Amino acid sequence: MIINWDILKKSVLGTLNLRERQMLERWLDESERHRDFYETVRKHYAEPVGKLEFSDGELDASWQQFTQRAKRKSGRLIRLRAAAACAAAVAVTLGIWTLNRPASTTPEERSALHITAGTTQAILCVGDGERILLSDREQDSEWQKFVAEEAAPAREEAADSIPPAPEQIRIEIPKGGEYRLRLPDGTTAWLNAETVIVYPSEFVGEGRAVTLSGEAFFDVAHDPSKPFTITTADRLEITVLGTRFNVSSYLDVDRAQVTLVEGSLSVADGERKVTLQPSQQAVFDRTDRTLSLHDVEDPSGCCAWTNGMFDFKLQPLETILDAISKWYDIRIVYDPAAVARFGAITLQCDRRSDFTHVMEILQEVTDLHYCAEGSLSVADGERKVTLQPSQQAVFDRTDRTLSLHDVEDPSGCCAWTNGMFDFKLQPLETILDAISKWYDIRIVYDPAAVARFGAITLQCDRRSDFTHVMEILQEVTDLHYCAEGKTVRITF
Structure with missing residues (x-):
């Protein structure tokens, strides 16, 4: 993992946000060399100017050498090829795409971006709408602690009567987030950015039912007596007994995909139903509401994100940009016609890399150019909206509503x-x-x-x-x- 230099300096100054602090902790845990260098930085900025062992410029140069060695070591792990022969000039911004920019962003432009990768984060919604930020240290079962606390009064009241019904748990993963979750039956779910899952605090009755919007990889605990059913936001129904598979069902994308890694499962959209075997993928097209079945040469690519990797094999550039947008919590605007001219592209790299590094890899095969224009968050206490360029937040004092509009x-x-x-x-x-x-x-x-x-x-x-x-x-x-x-x- 390669960390941004500014994160080290902000840590010493005590100005890190939650995401940056999590990145720093992960980087420090990786090796003794990282911890030694961080200690050097910390001591440097703690000393009075007159007692400095070396200058700021010398420290910056040392950092450049340090990161270059790290990149050389990790460079072998990054492979990229393209099946596209055309080279349409496309320019990405985090607000506006422009055409005919210079062949590449300047070092000054790249150093100004500072867009860090996503982190482990989730929001638990319980009870009367209380929202709790879950930490990354107890991913699997932390939700159970809060649900137990919430349900304690109800259990006491129902001690001599019928036990209360299981509570519906809602876990939200924001843009720029991911989370691993263990469900009450022992099933493990890896949740990708911009995903929502709803499930009961306890599976009772003859089945195990959850609802999903977004993307998740499931390793379902085997229980022949209780089928595990996932209902997506557009009413696709996935039924399994015990298996490992990936579901990608974002409502802002035309197609939903269910990819089977191990076991067997069925996917239905009401009237139609298909049964998958390992290395097969069900695709539901929302534009014409068709459900089809396809063979997949390597299904592991569909769940590589659970191992911290981008692994797109011969995928449309639009699909890759959408995943980058969700992971880095940015808005990417482009000319659809220009993007569509590209053929299938393969991208394989560590998704914990910063945004600039990933875009540099894409530039090698797409000849795209991009510039960043920042973002802004506005909150009124309970509600919060995040603005991208050319957007406006409006707070109406008459009914105390906070809304977002394009300008x-x-x-x-x-x-x-x-x-x-x-x-x-x-x-x-x-x-x-x-x-x-x-x-x-x-x-x-x-x-x-x-x-x-x-x-x-x-x-x-x-x-x-x-x-x-x-x-x-x-x-x-x-x-x-x-x-x-x-x-x-x-x-x-």
Whole structure:
């Protein structure tokens, strides 16, 4: 594993976030050499400048040599080939794809990305909606501790009556996460990024039923008397007795896939049903709702993510980019037509590598170019949304809702920093409010009359005097106004 240099420095400064701290701990656990180098960094930044053994530049150079040796050692494990002969120029951004960029990102651009790989993380939802962040140290069974605590009062009340029904457990894996889970029957489930699984705290009755949205690999505990059934978000039903298989059923992808590694299972979508043998894959196409069966040369590639690897054998570039997006918790925007021109691509590498390293490998065979534009999270206490470029979070104070919207041109929201009013299709009320604040006046109007106007566009220099701005508004709204000191009355 190769770690980002900034994570070492942030650790010394005490500014690591949860994901970065987990990455550092994993890196330190890998070898004595890692721990020795980290101690060198820690001591360097703890010393007064006058007592430093070597300069910051010398330390940076030492780190470069250290990582180059690590890359040479791990380089043999990374194999990449492409079955694509075409070389369409595609540019990825974490917000916008652009074409005809330079042949590669500069070292300065790459060093500025700092997009780290996903980590072990999950959210447990229990009881009346309480959400608990699960740690990576007790992956298999930590959920049971919290569920037991939640169910204790109910068990006490039901001591002399009928035992309470099993509680429904919901585990959510966010983008940039993965988690290993042991279900009540001993079945192990590996959950990939952006996945939700729901199951009971105890399997009672004749079957074992769970629901799934996203991707998971299951190693089902054998129990012929209790079939294990998975229902996906689009109502596919997978039935097994004891086996190992991978389910990929993301609703934002056109196809759901069930790949069997060991044992046997059946997949049904209501009217149709197929039975799989090892090294076979059931594919459900959501566009035409067909269910088909295919042979897979090496089914291990479909579950390589459970071992910390990207292993795509002759897959569409779109499929690979989607997996990268989910694992690194980023939004990748591209021209679908340009991506579609690529044939099947094979990518095999450690998915614990940072984003830049993975994209460098893709660049070798696709000639793509990319640039990053960052992301932002907004929370109001209970709710949280994560914004990507050209998105806007809106908090409505009347009903206290927090929502996310796409914005065609976000530059208008900050045009005021360049001395401009730039309102594109905005309510007249919003425009009048901005004018009131800027010119330090009170604008009085009939809200019902103002509300009758649709969306309005106003673009002008806000350093203009008030009269000029109002004249522009008059051209599109037919409003009239009169000034009374610091109060302006609007009529129509």
